[in-house]
Amino acid sequence: MVFQELKGKVAVITGGSMGIGSAIAKRFAEEGMKVVINYHSHPEAAQELVELLKETGGEGIAVQADVSSEADVQKLVDTAVEHFGGIDVWVNNAGMENKHNTHELPLEDWKRVIDVNLTGVFIGAKAALNYFVTNNKKGNIINTSSVHEQIPWPTFAHYAASKGGVKLFTETVAMEYAARDIRVNSIGPGAINTPINAKKFADPKQLEATTSMVPMQRIGDPSEVAAAAAWLASDESSYVTGITLFVDGGMTLYPAFQDGKG
16 A cells, blocks of 8 residues: 555546556555446456455445446446445546548447547546535546547547547646646556557567557556556645646657657
8 A cells, every 4th residue: 555545535447347447446456445347348357356356455346337328427426425435536447449541430430439538538527527516525537548649640540539639628627627626637558568459469570569669668567557547546646637647658758769860
């Protein structure tokens, strides 16, 4: 336990059953937090995670919900209040991506990525804000963005657009609610060793290509993103709002210019 003030606090994590969401849930449990783990289509993974949290001193409950549905997201709020007595931290982590040349990108794929990655952040943040404001309570919202809120990503235009939207949404809402002591920040992961990337990184050529874009010359671990989330959730970051904290090994530093090239 690093941040003693987090013990007993309650967090809701969307997309919490796998990858970065799972790592954040585990870290929050290590800090003694109670966690509502949202999953969309992996109930077994979510339930396994709940059992693991208990072993590490935390408490958890798994809830199925589609983050693009206000009614489903309200279930997450109601579950947190009913089972754990309230909400202190809300993590909008659910996200998705798929690859298309932009001129061939189906409208339905565009809409689904925007629905989950951007509208889902809005709906989750709105639900958390309503809880914090109604209960006159300070609060903390953490959005999972990406290095691609800053770095263009050809053939992933819908994903990059969604994360660019998350950036300005985070900054705008942080400004709007700062006087209420509600902090809103984002984390921008770079190349992280998650299940969604497992196939890509299993290919030595693709692994080498990705690693070459990272000045630290390695792929990140989900636990490193979770550490950033724990810090943002803690009182150690009490004067921090409206930022994107990049956890990317320097990927956003234009690594093509490393060693004085150019």
